[in-house]
Amino acid sequence: MTVTQEAPDSAHQAHFDAAIAADRRIEPRDWMPEGYRKTLVRQVSQHAHSEIIGMQPEGDWIASAPSLRRKAILLAKVQDEAGHGLYLYAAAETLGVDRADLTQRLVDGRQKYSSIFNYPSLTFADVGVIGWLVDGAAICNQVPLCRSSFGPYARAMVRICKEESFHQRQGYELLMRMMEGTEGQRAMVQDAVDRWWWPSLMMFGPPDDESPNTARSMAWGIKRNTNDELRQKFVDMTVPQADKLGVTLPDPELVWNDERGHYDFGDPDWNEFKQVVSGAGPCNAERIARRRAAHEKGAWVREAAAAHARKHNTEEAAV
Ligand code: FAQ
Numbered sequence: 001m002t003v004t005q006e007a008p009d010s011a012h013q014a015h016f017d018a019a020i021a022a023d024r025r026i027e028p029r030d031w032m033p034e035g036y037r038k039t040l041v042r043q044v045s046q047h048a049h050s051e052i053i054g055m056q057p058e059g060d061w062i063a064s065a066p067s068l069r070r071k072a073i074l075l076a077k078v079q080d081e082a083g084h085g086l087y088l089y090a091a092a093e094t095l096g097v098d099r100a101d102l103t104q105r106l107v108d109g110r111q112k113y114s115s116i117f118n119y120p121s122l123t124f125a126d127v128g129v130i131g132w133l134v135d136g137a138a139i140c141n142q143v144p145l146c147r148s149s150f151g152p153y154a155r156a157m158v159r160i161c162k163e164e165s166f167h168q169r170q171g172y173e174l175l176m177r178m179m180e181g182t183e184g185q186r187a188m189v190q191d192a193v194d195r196w197w198w199p200s201l202m203m204f205g206p207p208d209d210e211s212p213n214t215a216r217s218m219a220w221g222i223k224r225n226t227n228d229e230l231r232q233k234f235v236d237m238t239v240p241q242a243d244k245l246g247v248t249l250p251d252p253e254l255v256w257n258d259e260r261g262h263y264d265f266g267d268p269d270w271n272e273f274k275q276v277v278s279g280a281g282p283c284n285a286e287r288i289a290r291r292r293a294a295h296e297k298g299a300w301v302r303e304a305a306a307a308h309a310r311k312h313n314t315e316e317a318a319v
Contacts, residue, residue, distance in 0.1 A: 020221055025151040028094035036220050039213065040150050041095050042111075043222065045102045048088035050114035053106075053287050055081045057121040058130055066124060073170050074127060080163045087160065091152040100302075107292040115273060116203045118281030125178060125185075125192040131171015133193075133200040133238070139164045140234040141204060149221030172241065179246050186246075193242070194250045201265075202273045204231040210270075235263050 012031040019026060026032055055078050062078065065071035089099040105111040116134055121127065142161050148154040178185045205211055205227040217223040225233075235254075242249050253266035275281060 020149060020219075023149075023221065025154065026149050027151045035216070036222070037095050039217055039220065039222060040153065041092060041097050043217070044088055044092040044095070044150075044153055045097070045105075046112050046114075048085050048092060048102070049106045049111060050117065051081050051085035051088060053113045053117045053291060054134075056287055056290060057117060057119070057283075058127055060121060061124060061127050064124075065127075070124075070127075070174070077131070077167050077170065080167065084156075084160045084163070087156040088153075091150075091156045094152045103295055107288060107295060109279060109288065112277060114203060115276040115281065116199050117287060118276050118283045119195065119199050120283055122195070123188050123192060125175070125188040126196070128171045128174035128178060128189065129192040129196045131167050131169075132175055132241070133171075133196050134203070135164050135167040135171060136238060136241075137200045137203045137234050139168055140230050140237065144224035144230075147221075147224055153222075172245070175245055175247075189245075190247050193247045197250050198268045198272075199276075201231055201234070201268045202270075202276075204228075204234070206270065206273070232262055235265050239263055 013033065016026070016030070016032060016036075019030070026036070058074060059078050062071060062074050065074050089102065092102060093099055102111065106113065116137075121130065139161060142157055142164065145157045146154055146161060148157065175189055178189050205214075208214060208226045208228045211227050214223060214226050218226070239249065239254065239256075251266045253264060255264050256262075257264045276284070279285075
């Protein structure tokens with residue numbers, strides 16, 4: 001059966017449902033319910049915005065990295081994040097939206113980006129902790145998205161996850177070196193861990209019973225796990241790494257539960273999460289102002305590229 005993007009009817013819906021039930025990929029040319037398309041536009045564009053805004057906290061440290069080696073690593077990481085944003089905007093565009101419009105929605109505050117990037121990076125230890133915890137959380141969240149039902153999103157995630165894995169390792173390696181250093185350096189690492197632990201847990205989103213989108217997104221195969229499942233996976237993975245590193249995670253309720261086969265842990269401050277997501281976090285205004293300024297400053301580059309493409313196309317057509 002050929003399925004086109006015409007008005008939905010029961011045959012289109014049945015074909016889509018059968019593809020989801022059989023765990024087949026949905027591609028941009030396939031008919032899809034409007035709710036599925038909208039959910040993907042929302043998630044993929046928020047994800048793209050997060051990668052681009054996420055360049056800022058670490059980008060601040062490129063100019064003052066303590067060695068050439070650290071500067072080269074950090075530059076490569078931040079450039080990777082720009083690339084991730086581009087793959088994800090390209091995946092979103094296959095759903096019929098325009099990247100320029102998505103960016104406008106971001107800078108106007110009409111679209112979200114990850115709460116985590118609204119916290120400041122105060123010392124160079126934050127670069128290590130962002131790599132270890134923030135990229136570690138991103139990997140936990142994103143590896144299952146390589147099996148997302150929408151083809152372009154799933155394929156983008158495969159490459160992104162490979163690069164996130166390097167990001168996580170560079171962070172952990174930096175922290176290992178700092179923990180072998182002076183008492184002052186060890187204190188700097190512990191302070192950064194204390195500040196980033198709870199925001200990292202919030203990256204996975206609200207608890208399942210307060211997550212309006214999870215059930216629908218899982219039924220459609222867009223998400224493969226619930227927010228709480230992934231948060232638990234992250235805690236279980238991270239506690240032994242913290243022990244090895246010699247830092248304390250700032251949660252008095254963190255304890256191994258033999259019966260469950262998982263760590264028990266405390267609740268993040270969900271009021272703080274709501275505040276940060278609604279735009280009132282420590283760095284929201286600064287992050288958006290910078291993104292808006294970069295977008296405006298880059299207008300001439302976009303215009304020049306478009307003019308060049310037009311000229312090139314006219315020349316090709318004339319041959
Ligand atoms: N921050 O019903 P749910 C990275 C919103 S990339 C802000 O549970 P859903 C790489 C949510 O959008 C990090 N908003 O929603 C890197 C929804 O609002 P809406 C980004 C959040 O979509 C590392 C509402 O709350 N990763 O770190 C957050 O089913 C280092 C209700 O929530 C992704 O985007 C939050 N943390 O589940 C870069 C991964 N959580 O739109 C640089 C893909 C929830 O209805 C340096 N996304 N909200 O108004 C996902 O997996 C999902 O979208 C979730 C949220 C799990 C984030």
